[in-house]
Amino acid sequence: MPAHPKAPFATAQDAEDAFYDALDERNAEHMAAVWGEGPDIACLLPMHPLVFGEDVRGLWAPMFAAGAIDLQVRHLRWVVLGDLAIHYVQEWVNPPAGQRAPPPVYATNVFRRDAAGWQLVAHQNSPTPPPPGAMGGPGPAN
């Protein structure tokens, strides 16, 4: 049985809340319960290689041992396509006192519903573009 009081998750939002709560609480057991089973789950964290399957489950304990992860998540868009849900968010790191916040990163969370409930099958981070005029890159849209 998944070792999370809310698993199996009734909604994709419940699964996502559990993902970010597990990050916040550095709870690798809860984190493991958020993810689907099998070789095809995928996770791409900033500055990390893309990993699949059991390697996803191995990511968290060393990261949680290394220190606190204090994120704020801003909703961009929910996409629901039957038994699939994709959530696009921005993650903002709350910096330690006196330090400047790093730029936010995009995160895409893909959830799948099976007979038991919703589980996370993919998490992918990407950098946000530099501010207008910086590095010659394009600025934010609009």
Next chain:
Amino acid sequence: MPAHPKAPFATAQDAEDAFYDALDERNAEHMAAVWGEGPDIACLLPMHPLVFGEDVRGLWAPMFAAGAIDLQVRHLRWVVLGDLAIHYVQEWVNPPAGQRAPPPVYATNVFRRDAAGWQLVAHQNSPTPPPPGAMGGPGPAN
């Protein structure tokens, strides 16, 4: 009707091949035929903001006018979940003669099957991690 000789696409691989062919050929009409309809398609290109819906369709013509895009795509993993398919790849840019190739980027392509066929609903790029020892980041897996 989609203005692509192979649309609607019989497989997700056909849709993906059409995506990279449209990039290679700088064919915005073919590119438009690869994508699903509606506000929920999403595209995140390197150094660009994440865009949705009609803004995805507006990305290509200016990019194609700016110059050639010479990519090699390396397969990492196909995930098929019913009417959803996710393809994880690496994109390697072939540099102009005499220039060093930039590091590869990860790309995730999400395809959805509806009554007509397969279409692209999300494309997301992420940087690959720096080589071992560079910038203090982790190296590639294995």
